[in-house]
Amino acid sequence: MKRLKAAVIGCGAIAHNCHLPGFQKNKWCDLIAVADPSTENLKKAHEKFKIEKAYTDPLEMLETERPDAVTVCSPNKYHAEQAIAALNLGCHVLCEKPLCVSMKEANAIKKAADKAGTIFMVAFSNRLYKGNIVAKKALDAGKIGEPFMIRIRFAHEGPSPGWAMSDWFYNPEKAHGGALFDMGIHAIDLAAYYFGKITHINAMVGTLAKKIAMEDNAILQFRFASGKLGYAEVGWTSKQGFAGVEINGSDGALVVDYSDSVQLVTGSTNPSGKRVIRKKVIEKNPTAGGWPIEIDHFVDAIRKNKQPEMGLQAGIDSLRVALGAYDSDKKGKTIVVG
Ligand SMILES: NC(=O)c1ccc[n+]([C@@H]2O[C@H](COP(=O)([O-])OP(=O)(O)OC[C@H]3O[C@@H](n4cnc5c(N)ncnc54)[C@H](O)[C@@H]3O)[C@@H](O)[C@H]2O)c1
Structure with a gap:
């Protein structure tokens, strides 16, 4: 080429x-x-x-x-x-x-x-994290049995001051949405990456701490075409705390802890309250990959003349769910999106 x-x-x-x-x-x-x-x-x-x-x-x-x-x-x-x-x-x-x-x-x-x-790609960089790639492989290989629930938390202090080099993130006319549109879109896409098509969305958004004209936090609940359920918390006001993904299945859980590792967690809880927990680290660098390999991923797709999975359809599907989430918050009801 x-x-x-x-x-x-x-x-x-x-x-x-x-x-x-x-x-x-x-x-x-x-x-x-x-x-x-x-x-x-x-x-x-x-x-x-x-x-x-x-x-x-x-x-x-x-x-x-x-x-x-x-x-x-x-x-x-x-x-x-x-x-x-x-x-x-x-x-x-x-x-x-x-x-x-x-x-x-x-x-x-x-x-x-x-x-x-x-070739058309959308920059869903979380899909390129080693942690998510390893966890998805483990999920597909049946390591936690039959999965039924996913939870995702993506939260930081917000795009400015400190991140953005221009003044648009808190301007509704240029950004269109706040933390839901910025962080929630990653969570929505990643939920679909793991569990497939989202058919129903229920959401609450709020401006809890920043003095801005859009939401700085949101909670989203998903139902998938498979019948599985999931939820995500996203925000622009968090100093620290858990960031990552947890998937629960019939035989255990996969925890993609962005600040630590990917763990396969098994064990049991009995009625006396005694818990047996076995944690096996299956990836030590969950956020390796991401932005540093994003352009290579795009160029690879061009060279192979093959549309990437994080392509136009993923962009459209996630947008539909995000817009549905705003609609859900406004109307106070679950919205069918697929
Ligand atoms: N994939 C990710 O993880 C990730 C992370 C951060 C930002 N983003 C996305 O990247 C985009 C930019 O965000 P950012 O953090 O770099 O913001 P930024 O404010 O740092 O940069 C935006 C740039 O766009 C320029 N700009 C303004 N109007 C323009 C126009 N009409 N045409 C071309 N350029 C224009 C600004 O001058 C500025 O240099 C947003 O869509 C944001 O959601 C994605």
């Missing part, structure tokens, strides 16, 4: 931490251009990554440079417009999560992607 001309739209925190170094490290790619309306952030990207061409208008960059592969790392509001523009020029696209902000936009992306026939 000839080398790919790669370009990045949006030069903020995730571009600096994943996309820009990822393309520069990948031996099949030349990172030829970046685009961002902020000249200050373009300058920061140039200082660190020395990219040849920089544009303040992403669409002009696409038209002029005609890259083979593009990643969309702008605020959520712009994902659809920029992904569609790239698809219409025949580019392979890696879009940050959430895919976009409405089902109307998602359908428009699907139409453009079908027409382009290029």
Whole structure:
């Protein structure tokens, strides 16, 4: 395969931490251009990554440079417009999560992607953690018997101050949603990665600590097509605490503790209250992988001409559930999403 001309739209925190170094490290790619309306952030990207061409208008960059592969790392509001523009020029696209902000936009992306026939990936980086890959293998191999319940907790202190390089995460017009849209979308996608299609969503969202115009915490309950159940807690106000996944089955549990290890837990509890717990560490580095291998995963898909599992459908499905969660909170009832 000839080398790919790669370009990045949006030069903020995730571009600096994943996309820009990822393309520069990948031996099949030349990172030829970046685009961002902020000249200050373009300058920061140039200082660190020395990219040849920089544009303040992403669409002009696409038209002029005609890259083979593009990643969309702008605020959520712009994902659809920029992904569609790239698809219409025949580019392979890696879009940050959430895919976009409405089902109307998602359908428009699907139409453009079908027409382009290029590779489309959504940046569900949790799927690339070694911990989740090892746990999924153990689950599929029947190590905990028949699984019935999944719980996920993704919570940190929030995107700013400290993370984001521009001021959009707490702006409902640009972000569309808060912790549910930002962290919950990862939890929703990961729940589906482990247990398959989500058919029902029930949710409560709240602004519990931050003085912002959107939710900083959310609790989600899932029913899957298989009949299994699950729940997730996501938030932007947590100093620390458990982060990861726990799956329970008829013969034991899998615990993917992001700050520790992946454990296969078996044992029993008898009526006297005596508990027997056996913990076997099956992976010591649960968060190895993730962002550092995300671009390689995208480029591999392009080289093999095979749509990745964390592809457009995963982006659409997770968006439908996230939007259903807001609807559920508003109406105070369970929403059917599949
Ligand atoms: N996969 C993950 O784990 C992960 C982690 C963080 C962020 N993200 C996603 O990445 C995206 C960017 O988040 P971030 O943390 O880098 O934010 P950020 O504020 O650090 O960066 C956003 C950048 O986009 C630029 N921008 C603003 N308007 C633009 C436009 N119209 N076109 C192009 N660029 C524009 C800003 O100037 C800024 O440089 C979001 O969709 C976010 O949800 C994903």
